[in-house]
Amino acid sequence: MPKYEPILLKNMLQPGYTGSLAEYERAGGYQAIRKVLGKVSPADVTAVVMKSGLRGRGGAGFPTGVKWGFLPKDYQGPRYLCCNADESEPGTFKDRQLIERDPHQLLEGMLLACYAIGAASSYIYIRGEFVLGAKILEQAINEARAAGYVGKNIFGSNTTIDIWVHRGAGAYICGEETALLESLEGKRGLPRVKPPFPATHGLYNKPTVVNNVETLANLPHILNRGAEWFASIGSPPKSTGTRVFCVSGHVARPGNYEVPMGITFRELIYEQAGGMRSDKKLKAFIPGGASAPFLTPDHLDVKLDFESVALAGSMLGSGGVTVMEEGTDMVWAALRLMEFFYHESCGKCSPCREGSSWLVQIMRRIVNKRGQLADLETLTDLCKNIAGRTVCAFGDAEVSPILSTLKHWRHEYVAMIHAAEAANLIRPEPVGAKQ
């Protein structure tokens, strides 16, 4: 018996649960939408969600109800809901499980969100690599459509809500909401300049809400059990509800753990995930997916809520906790993440496009024993020049591994450079320095 009551993972934790429509309904599914449809006004649904304090689970942690409230009230044309299932953050794998094991929970959440914002069409933008997930979703939508839960006049009401699955083509950046919209429109997945925000000019220039899978999956439970119930879980008032944390790395039992927000990292790693995999001590952990800065064992007692983690100099992000044990080469770890960001930089804005390749080349040089002490300064400088000067948050994300490892483990870099100096390998000289 788990210590905390699972909410999102409750169904799939039942042995033999396949996620079919029948089983979902047996477990109390599609009750929230029935309760709401035609009986509660969309504005009231939004009010309930706002009251619950539900915050976006994709990374930024923006209050969901507030986001919905940004849609223009008197707009006559179509509005859209997009479910962001482009889960590509290294170390995050919660949405995948939510989709593959309990698709109807998500669909119900989407129906509720669509009803609240008045959208007749909604799209699930699913990561291209989730072949199975896309298939399961398609199947679930077909089931729901056959049952009259999705499509025209759902549940016999005069409301029309349709859901479509759109598979991505394998770009990390399409997890950024505006890039996702561009990609969904059939264009190149590049982030848009904000403002205007998707709430007013989103998909096809129409008001659009983009929500994460986990956010949407929470909705049926909030509407079933009430905003007060939800707001009482976690560490109110700011971080309410539970979160599915994806613990990976050098722990004994990696996996998804649904815990209320506000427990400490120590509890998550040592109690839930069974502690370290060997007798080596914990050296570092990433608290919220690859784009969150590294934290050290000193931060183990930080609470798992948005504010506390931010205060510790990182972010809760997408909830992917990656744990590294003593003996991990932090320079190499930073390079590994940097390689990922270099590969995934979309190339729209100059600092990120050129900076990521520059950073990765310096890092490779340091790891390959051709570094210089001056490189560390260049690294810091370049990172500062990228962060905050790009169109989307990718720029801030890509520098965090380097900046945080440089902050906490600078000595490892220095040691590596000293080794390089001892090896006395040829270093390139700058262009323009005439002999």
Added chain:
Amino acid sequence: MNVAVTTQPKRKPSFGDWLKTLTFYELLVGMKATLTHLLNYKPITLQYPHEKRLLPDNYRGMLALLRYDDGTEKCVGCDLCEAACPSRVIRVVSGEVPGEPTKRYSKEYYMDMTRCLFCGLCVDACPVDALGMTREFEWAVYDKRQLHLNKQQLLAIGDRSFPVREKRLELQHPNVAFFNVTFKHLPQKEN
């Protein structure tokens, strides 16, 4: 202004003074250099053209076009020397190297040396060090049209003045590998 004038009492000439006056000593002192030269004569005028002066290291003589060690011309026809020249000595006509698509060179290169100040700004301006100032200065001619030099002549001057040549640019640093290269798979530009 009040200046106290004090008159110095007149000194009585000594015997030494008297002797100096008598023997024209001051005159002899003044003539010392002349008289020394009179005795050990050594002319300082060089007997040009039989004798030649030693030129200082930074001597700025005749201009020349240079080549790389594989014999290819350095000049890329960028016209920067033409732009830098204060007295409009240089005229460059640039174009694509025949048979080497997208590579730029100077199709024609002229220097009107009658106007040259030998200021060396063109050499400074050259981004590929294709221009050099030689130590040649014997360029007196009967017909000033002979000082209107073309590319072949300038290259020839370079050849005889700079026997030691540089390696090609792209072999000096990998990061300039993409500077003025040819792409054989492209069609030649039509002229």
Added chain:
Amino acid sequence: MPDQKPETVRLTIDGTTVAVPKGTLVIEAARRVGVMIPHFCYHPKLKPDANCRMCLVEVEKMPKLQTACSTPVAEGMAVRTATTTVDDAHKSVLEFILANHPLDCPVCDQGGKCDLQDFSHQYTPTTSRFTETKRIFQKEYFSPLIETQMNRCVQCLRCVRYCDEIMDVKALAPVGRGTMTEIKHFGPHELDCEFCGGCIQICPVGAITSRLSMYEYRPWMLKRADTICTFCGDGCRITVQTKGNELIEVNSAHGAGRNNGDLCARGFFGFHASSDADRLTHPLIRREGKLVEATWEDALEYVAEQALRLKLAHSADAFGGLITSRCTNEDLYVFQKFMRQVIGTNRIDSSARYGHLNGVQALRRVQGTHRWTIAFEDIVAANALLLVGTNITETSPITGLKVKEAVKKRQASLVTMEALQPAIDTLSNITNLALQHFPTHPAQFGNTVLGLTKAVIEGNLVDATLAQQAPAFVQRLTSALQGISWENLEAVTGQTRTQWTETAKILAGANRLVILVGNGVLRHPGGDATVTNLLDLLILLGKLDKPGCGLGPLAEENNDQGAVEMGAVAEFFPGPAPLDDQPVRDRIATVWREELPRTPGASLTEMLAAANKGSLKALFVVGENPVGTLPAEAQAAEALGKLDLLVCQELFLTETAAMAHVVLPACSYMEKDGTFTNSEGHVQGVRQAINPVGDSRPDWEMFSALSVLMGSPLEYGDAREILKEIRTVIPGYGLLGPTPTPPKVDQAVLSGYLTQGFAGDAATRYAVSQPRQTGDGSFTLMFVQTLFHSGKLSTHSKGLLQLQQEGFLSINPEDAARLDLADGGQVKVSNSRGAITTTVKIRERVPAGLLWFPEHFDGEAKQLAEWTIDPRTQIPYFKLAHVSLAKVS
């Protein structure tokens, strides 16, 4: 143009307070106070993309630096562009952009006019911290005219956005991710697009340059001359850049001219026509059957002598004159003055005869003006646009851009009646943007317009006040159209009634309705009737004299409009005023100090007939080539062969010039001063860019010299003196450049038309015209203008010849499949007049049953054309043929 005053916003930029309209971007507001914010990706024509991050500025109360190019101004905003933080951001962004840049400025054609170079000088140190290996793109062959060097690219995507947003061609796209992003075109072949050169012009660095002028210049060597393009009626401002006396490049500055800096392939790459090696450089005189070089004195004296002799022996009406509308207004004016005053005949004509007169005559008849009552700005601001037979992308590309802007940026409703199929292609296709498209057979434009008028009347969309003011007009039209059944119309045109009805509603609902008529109507039988009917449609909708509404016929040649206004046509004196207009006749006579000839004029076809009969003895031909242009049936060669004196003023030794007794080398538009009047009636200055090629002289100088030799001198010092005289004769020429307000509908003429003017030919105009029955095969062959050429002049341009070298037959894929024709295969095109063999090109935009052949290469092919002469307007039509096809294996 909407007149309401825009809201203004006050903000502070670097301490200076400025008031700008709401919605202005910070970067634009800064420019107003003289603060230049560095940028690459921003361009006033394009939507902000904010990808280069170069324009970061500090905005008070915003935590992060903001991009000035995407941030709209807000009331009370305080922007700082010169703080340390901002400077630091500029430096760092530039450092990133320069990291992978090859720094090959010495060999880059952009060096000297490069934004990246300028900003680097301003912001970065001379050495770089980047010691890693630079990213290198493999060089791919792009096109014979456009050179790319992707290593220099800063990925600002201006070219891609321009190609999509402005040109609607979408030929370019970024390919690859991150630092490996490069700009490429689609398909595994060299670039195939409209070749507008926009990407070259808009590239802030040297990544996309013109291969035509590659390595031939440095920006500081070039001399610039602002002049007007000669390749269509749009009248685009071009800046001709020359080195020495060599033509190097043509471009157009943003914000300059009617084209606002946009050009087409002809304008951008076509300039070499003037410096072609085949240009005539000396006068030629026929001696012993051969044309031999002669001096100007000999040639002119010979012409003067012969002309005087013939004038004595016969009458003044034994002379004729023919001039091309590519000439400047000054040339045209002196030409007609020479013919009317020195020779004393009205027998003159110009290439406006080929179709533009159809439009002008209709406008004069209905609204009393000879010019458009609209301007390009009205096209952009229109709510609804109707294009009839324009094929606007290929004939008037820049007017096309205005239409695209109206549709794409301002959501105007576009209705097209075109002999075009909406297909995505390498060229933009205006019908793709249309809300309603009527795929129309070239002979059915009149009937399709009838359907629309019928739908307007039957849909009760007729303006209420009109029905009261001109009941006779409305009733006559109503009864005429009631006599035509929908079934009949549908059967003939292939359109549906519902579409007409829908379209009528769109047009009636628009506040600002603009109709553009193109060569598909003007150069085909029934052209003037169709234009008049379209004007009737505007009247019925009550929109003819509304602001922002009107009809514009598109001229094919750059100065068609000027030729008519200068009176270089048989039926008009300068003005244009009809030959029987006594006040005008008197006014001109006082300026000329001589009586104007009273004999009737003669059009081109009449002159040819007269020459054939032997009553025309001498012909002055200026830049026209009737032998090369007209089909054999016109019997131009026979007619000209019978002349006693044929004088040609030409750039090249054309078919006509080869028959001449004297050939005088003329200057092209690059070598002379003057003015052109474009389609919309804007008189614009033409400025000399290079010295005359060889011994060539401007056309007016030759007439001036001849007049002196013939004893009644027309002496002018330069083109400006002629313009001065033109101003005294024609009121509209007081101002150069854009006319401040387009002419208004003349209410007197309009009411005259509504009471009785319309009635004369209402019966013929409002009757279904039946297609001509010929036994000549099932395909309709159209001789069309293509985007890459203009008349025969551009076939001397080496740049354009690389885009299109020869004639080919464009055919619909279905037809091609039916006849088993492959792209690039040979086909025999034949009818009772003859047969030719040519290459096939399969193009989806060609409607089924139609064939296109470029008129620029119609040498052999024109013998197939049907030759008809409009008995009323004397306009010859020869752009259509009925043919059958057979595959040649």
